[in-house]
Amino acid sequence: MNPVTNSRPRGFLLKNLSCVEVNDKIIAFSPYSGKMWAAPAGSEKDILAAGEMFRPLIARQGKRQVSFICTTDCLQRCVYCFNRGGQGNALLPTETAIGVLREVTKIDNSPLSLRFFGGEPTMHMKLVRECAGWVKDRGIEPSFSITTGGYAALKDMEWMASEGFFFTLSVDGPPEIQARQRPLFAEQGSGLIEPEETLKLLSAWGADFKVRVTVTSQNVHMLPDLVSYFHGFGTKVIHMEPVTLSGRATALESLRPEEDLFIEKLLAAIDRAASLGVIIINSSYMKLLDSDSGYCECGINNFVVGTDGRISFCYESAGDCGTLSEEMKGGRYNEATGKLELSGPGRCGGDSLPAECAGCYAKFVCNGGCPSRNIADRGDALKSSGYFCRLTRAIYPEIVARLAREAGLTQ
Numbered sequence: 001m002n003p004v005t006n007s008r009p010r011g012f013l014l015k016n017l018s019c020v021e022v023n024d025k026i027i028a029f030s031p032y033s034g035k036m037w038a039a040p041a042g043s044e045k046d047i048l049a050a051g052e053m054f055r056p057l058i059a060r061q062g063k064r065q066v067s068f069i070c071t072t073d074c075l076q077r078c079v080y081c082f083n084r085g086g087q088g089n090a091l092l093p094t095e096t097a098i099g100v101l102r103e104v105t106k107i108d109n110s111p112l113s114l115r116f117f118g119g120e121p122t123m124h125m126k127l128v129r130e131c132a133g134w135v136k137d138r139g140i141e142p143s144f145s146i147t148t149g150g151y152a153a154l155k156d157m158e159w160m161a162s163e164g165f166f167f168t169l170s171v172d173g174p175p176e177i178q179a180r181q182r183p184l185f186a187e188q189g190s191g192l193i194e195p196e197e198t199l200k201l202l203s204a205w206g207a208d209f210k211v212r213v214t215v216t217s218q219n220v221h222m223l224p225d226l227v228s229y230f231h232g233f234g235t236k237v238i239h240m241e242p243v244t245l246s247g248r249a250t251a252l253e254s255l256r257p258e259e260d261l262f263i264e265k266l267l268a269a270i271d272r273a274a275s276l277g278v279i280i281i282n283s284s285y286m287k288l289l290d291s292d293s294g295y296c297e298c299g300i301n302n303f304v305v306g307t308d309g310r311i312s313f314c315y316e317s318a319g320d321c322g323t324l325s326e327e328m329k330g331g332r333y334n335e336a337t338g339k340l341e342l343s344g345p346g347r348c349g350g351d352s353l354p355a356e357c358a359g360c361y362a363k364f365v366c367n368g369g370c371p372s373r374n375i376a377d378r379g380d381a382l383k384s385s386g387y388f389c390r391l392t393r394a395i396y397p398e399i400v401a402r403l404a405r406e407a408g409l410t411q
Helices: 044-048 094-105 121-137 154-162 175-181 195-205 220-231 259-276 371-378 386-406
Strands: 010-014 017-022 025-029 036-040 064-069 112-117 142-148 166-170 208-215 237-242 279-281 302-305 310-312 329-334 339-342
Touching (some): 010 044, 010 386, 017 044, 036 044, 064 121, 094 302, 112 121, 121 154, 166 195, 220 237, 237 259, 259 386
Parallel strands (some): 112 142, 166 208
Antiparallel strands (some): 010 017, 025 036, 302 310
């Protein structure tokens, strides 16, 4: 993306359309049609005259998703872990996971997205292998994904790559940053490949993966250089998000990057990435062309199953490792009856927009923000996090302005 020069983009709402004013032009982005229009500043009526702006997007049902919190144990002791990984060593019983799959798939054999999370899910490869095998043996069209810190046995990584897994590697930077933010537990990790080697191998194997960087006050200044660093290992997609103050980070306000500095460095990272052919993802704009499905995919055809069999619609509230309020819970799997007992839809599907967001130009891209972050920052899923709200309101217009420039709508 080309950087925007001249005046800084300004966002505003026009008849429920998200607009950005930049360089004497108004760029209107429609969440209904997924298109952008441009008009000289002061000619808003020309924007509103485009009837296609209000044509609804076709609602997507989405693929069914089941996510397993495989274990609360972990090879690392990340200073900000919302699940406090490694403070327990509970395992999700493989029989429970298969039972959930049996219940979810008993109606039909439609495609299923199966996700493995932790703790460190590669510490419970028995569950990963058996669940993947169970789905494939029944002729269900699967997609597999795993979120890992990148420390794993070579044979396990090879097997997952051969099965077409999508990998999310949680890595915050070079070894010195890892040692500060994601320290390896001294008694574990021997004989395993390390994150840098994992990245090299995944790239060499042609595996589909992204790097997930948690941005703190300790690595925010490095964001552009981190793009170059990860690109050196063949990384094509990097997801950068500020730390959420929950779990181990609940009282660590100083760990959160200063807002203006994060905005500056993220935009610089986006510009660096564009020159290298790398994609940068951030929640302030990642739903730009997918505004019909809430803040994220959680709560939409999705179960997150904790190690105790409890069901949630969010990784941060799943089972015995969850740190958020009970309103995010959705039921449990009853091992005695072999049935799912659902207690309600929860709030993590983004169905309700906080009242304070009604007049915001960025509401279509954030849908009121992440309910988990809202709870962590303000104690209520329906009260938008002030910190992340301000970031979105600043970054979103910059991204729209860059896209408009690339499309030739502005100079």
